[in-house]
Amino acid sequence: DAEITQSPRHKITETGRQVTLACHQTWNHNNMFWYRQDLGHGLRLIHYSYGVQDTNKGEVSDGYSVSRSNTEDLPLTLESAASSQTSVYFCASSKTGYTGELFFGEGSRLTVL
Amino acid sequence: GENVEQHPSTLSVQEGDSAVIKCTYSDSASNYFPWYKQELGKRPQLIIDIRSNVGEKKDQRIAVTLNKTAKHFSLHITETQPEDSAVYFCAAHMDSNYQLIWGAGTKLIIKP
Numbered sequence: 316d317a318e319i320t321q322s323p324r325h326k327i328t329e330t331g332r333q334v335t336l337a338c339h340q341t342w343n344h345n346n347m348f349w350y351r352q353d354l355g356h357g358l359r360l361i362h363y364s365y366g367v368q369d370t371n372k373g374e375v376s377d378g379y380s381v382s383r384s385n386t387e388d389l390p391l392t393l394e395s396a397a398s399s400q401t402s403v404y405f406c407a408s409s410k411t412g413y414t415g416e417l418f419f420g421e422g423s424r425l426t427v428l
Numbered sequence: 429g430e431n432v433e434q435h436p437s438t439l440s441v442q443e444g445d446s447a448v449i450k451c452t453y454s455d456s457a458s459n460y461f462p463w464y465k466q467e468l469g470k471r472p473q474l475i476i477d478i479r480s481n482v483g484e485k486k487d488q489r490i491a492v493t494l495n496k497t498a499k500h501f502s503l504h505i506t507e508t509q510p511e512d513s514a515v516y517f518c519a520a521h522m523d524s525n526y527q528l529i530w531g532a533g534t535k536l537i538i539k540p
Contacts, residue, residue, distance in 0.1 A: 357517055357530040358472070373527065405471065416462075417528075419471035
């Protein structure tokens with residue numbers, strides 16, 4: 316069955332370190348998204364991609380970067396982790412088009428000490 | 429920019445009763461309104477959605493209504509069951525920026 320997987324599921328790191336969260340989908344979806352989820356804020360969009368070599372900033376992109384070298388993967392990199400980036404991160408994908416069901420990964424819980 | 433407000437933040441209902449969650453949006457150009465359910469420790473999953481050319485949509489015990497004039501849409505759950513306990517998120521989509529804007533979520537508690 317097609318799926319979307321994230322790794323690692325849990326990570327603890329120190330302030331200033333670089334961290335990469337992986338996201339891999341086998342839906343063959345063109346659209347991929349990274350969200351962070353914090354209590355009281357719902358889901359906030361970090362970066363998104365509508366296809367290979369396409370990346371766009373979301374509402375909370377500062378301190379994060381993504382790259383899209385193939386259809387299946389959209390890794391999220393925190394260049395220099397900060398305590399404010401402690402959160403649960405969700406990757407999601409959807410078929411072509413700007414509306415339609417988002418399929419979420421299981422989430423990655425990141426703690427920055 | 430677009431803003432989505434969701435109320436209430438917490439809703440507690442007796443099992444078997446109905447639950448209603450309401451969202452308001454700011455941009456009249458919004459044209460797609462999904463609802464996602466997130467059980468504790470799990471990923472969000474789409475439960476129902478509605479487009480701006482439709483006023484109401486039902487799927488068994490859940491329904492969504494849209495009032496474009498007032499710019500609000502609501503999720504209705506009838507005959508609530510324990511498995512309905514979760515956090516529910518609404519969202520609105522605008523063509524102009526190709527993004528979903530999310531509400532802050534409603535924690536629904538079903539009391540036995």
